[in-house]
Amino acid sequence: MANICRASRKDFRDAVVEAREAQDGWAGRSAFNRGQILYRMGEMLESRRQAFVDVLVGTAGYSADEAVAEVDVAVDRLVYYAGWTDKFAQVFGAVNPVASSHFDFSVPEPSGVVAAFCPETAPLLGLVSCMAPVIATGNTVILVVENDAPTLALDLAEVLDTSDLPGGVVNILTGYREELREHVGGHRDVDAILSVGASTEERTILEREGAESVTRMEFRPDRSPAEWRSGESQSPYWMTPFVEFKTTWHPVGR
């Protein structure tokens, strides 16, 4: 049907450079602005709804109903996380009532550059479900995509390109995770890894290699397209593994 790029280690390294370059600027934007951009991504995806439905039916073997449902939920999911951007710190941060005379507060900050191994199922919604919570808090991300309809990932890239998303915030690599996982785990400039549907072997490799630079690791099971569509597959607890809580103290006095 088409020849899809098979990402190499060098591609991954280059993607990390881009993601690192973009990270400070993305995190430095206001949470409100990040929310607007995620919302815009939802709008742009919706405007190409039919094209995505066609690919899901034609390439991924979806029924028409299922395809429509997947695209609609993907749009909703972008909107869901768009709304979280400027509420997350309020819900998960804290002002800490310390006993001494200090003003003391904790805020979430992004972990930095996140590599995400995307699910094998739900070639559109799975990607969106991994990408949106990670970038919502100000991380940049490298999505590693291996599924039966990888052209959807490239179509999604076009959506992102027209959504005011700064370059480098989302990087998409299609390829074989088996070829990349050791390198991703061991890359010292990757701050955190999300892996959906990792086999025990893959999990072992990622954790072993990641330990060299104390990489944060989050593993989630893959699920059926229907389960990806369910409300249980979106939650702020997809965001919490990719933030660091910073606690700041200052004396209170005259």
Place this chain on the structure above:
Amino acid sequence: MAELEAAPDTARELLFGDEWEYAPAPQSADHVRLADRYGSFIDGEFREADDYFPSINPATEETIAEVGLANEAVVDDAVHAARNAYESTWRDLPGKERAKYIYRIGRMIKEKSREFAVLESMDGGKPIRESRDMDIPLVAAHFFHYAGWADKLEYALPGPGRPRSLGVCGQIIPWNFPLLMAAWKLAPALATGNTVVLKPAETTPLTAIKLAEVIQEAGLPPGVVNIVHGAGEVGSAIVEHPDVDKVAFTGSTEVGKHIQKQLAGSKKRLTLELGGKGANILFEDAPIDQAVKGIVDGIYFNQGHVCCAGSRLLVQESVAEEVTQKLRDRLSTLRVGHPLDKNTDIGAINSKQQLEKIRRLVDIGEQEGADKFQPECDLPENGFWFPPTFFTNVTQSHRIAQEEIFGPVLSVTTFRTPEEAVERANNTEYGLAAGIWSDKGSKLFSISQALKSGVIWGNTYNKFDPASPFGGYKESGFGREGGKHGLLPYLEHPSQSWQPQTPTNGSPSTKPESSTSVEASPEPKADGT
């Protein structure tokens, strides 16, 4: 006293020469009751051991008591006791009932605080002023704080669904704040309904043993807390035990990485609180005298055996000379001496091994060309001692500017612009703590936002509180201890533990089933029959 007429830009000081003699103010150790030897604490009882090792007083090198060395079989017994207690009582006990035990432990520590403080200083070498005024009060406060969380956990993890406990936690703690680290580990684990196998550091096991006595006296169900003793092999046996669900480690980054590697593929939860190389950034608009006091507290507190120590002073060029002069003056008045003397500022180095490490890195500092300052001090003949030290003329690439020394050694570098200060402060693999000294609020908060560091102290340093989350960025580890955030590593939100209900075959796949669907079959671990 001509000295008082000194030039206005130097510190005023009173010089008594040899006219006054120093009078020690020793804290009595009479009320510390200790047996000659103690074993591991398993299933509510102290056990005899096959082998014992001495726990010595680093200020005198005398043995205080002997402690039973655990081995794999002992660790296995401890884990079984913890599992049994988890399933038979603790997990299903209502939060408010768990809270009562934890409150009681906090209360009893408070009642015995003098004994705990003295023993902590004897076993670890820290000044009694610190163990009495800081360590032990914080220990009691920590149990009090977390006791109150036990019946309010659904407020700690907002959203639909009740958070769940994890099971058996293996907790490994360091020697720098022995009882405080035990409290940081135990209190949140117990409040969340987990049970524990705790391993104190081999050089400082004694206050944890006294804590086991308190736990026994408080009537905590046997097996909820088990304490085993020994060095790295015992820690390893805990980490690798198949029935441990979660590992929490505080210690060096090197060991932390090793543990993360050991756990690869095991599906055990992990939190790490590792090393640091804290930057203390002093701007020219800071209140200088206050800042100098903060710098001294930041690095010489607890002999510098502090993972969040402000071991790198970054001082703005325009005030560097004034600050270093004040540091010299201040260091000359610090009293290095017996930990039980109430006037002691800097106690004994925790162990011979640690003393050797400090000496080695300080030698390297000199060899690499940095300038060392050390005040004259009379050090006792026995025991392990190191005078407060700082280096100037340090560059970013010097090992003393990069490696965690974990001793009373400060490196001083200068900067010109705030951007340079941030760049330098962040130029390390660590990211635990940092200090900022400035009278300008907007600058202070913009710098604090730019620092990659889990704790920022603005115009203060080394402050701790049970309600305040603590933990690192980057290679200083992950997870937080303290406050609401300190509960998260011991709980699982339903959305985190969600498992697929059906095999993941929604889209046609040419590849074999991934292992996830196999692992989805629920283990009947939760039935406590």
